[in-house]
Amino acid sequence: MSWTYRCPHCKGVVNPDETVIVLAAREDKQILLGFHPKPGNYTLYLPPGEDLGEGERWDFYCPICRRSLASEEHENLCSLIIWQGDKRRRVLFSRVAGERATYVIEDRNVAETYGEHAASYEARDKGPGVPDGTWPWHKIIK
Ligand SMILES: [Zn+2]
Numbered sequence: 001m002s003w004t005y006r007c008p009h010c011k012g013v014v015n016p017d018e019t020v021i022v023l024a025a026r027e028d029k030q031i032l033l034g035f036h037p038k039p040g041n042y043t044l045y046l047p048p049g050e051d052l053g054e055g056e057r058w059d060f061y062c063p064i065c066r067r068s069l070a071s072e073e074h075e076n077l078c079s080l081i082i083w084q085g086d087k088r089r090r091v092l093f094s095r096v097a098g099e100r101a102t103y104v105i106e107d108r109n110v111a112e113t114y115g116e117h118a119a120s121y122e123a124r125d126k127g128p129g130v131p132d133g134t135w136p137w138h139k140i141i142k
Pocket residue numbers: 007008009010011012062063064065066067
């Protein structure tokens with residue numbers, strides 16, 4: 001199974017081989033981060049000598065057009081377009097180091113959820129009277 005990841009802005013492909021590359025910035029540091037393309041696999045590829053501190057919140061940018069990958073759904077989540085064959089979906093993933101929360105979004109619904117912190121996000125953001133399975137979309141369709 002192969003995936004192609006694209007920037008939501010310039011539509012450029014950000015996984016030249018298998019690894020998904022984003023530009024990560026925090027304070028005065030900028031590094032290229034590599035992610036495993038399979039949603040839910042949290043293997044990280046870091047430049048030699050670099051490490052991410054647990055809980056640090058990084059800004060992620062497209063390595064091609066350098067626009068922010070921040071999502072509309074939550075300030076901690078970034079988004080990329082994921083293509084599998086001719087199927088186009090979106091992936092939301094946390095930009096907080098060590099936080100494992102990934103969502104595959106299809107037609108405005110959460111199709112797949114990965115990571116042990118995903119459920120705590122739903123609990124944190126779900127307002128009263130919001131039915132299960134509609135997070136995070138309730139924030140923008142209301
Ligand atoms: Zn881009």
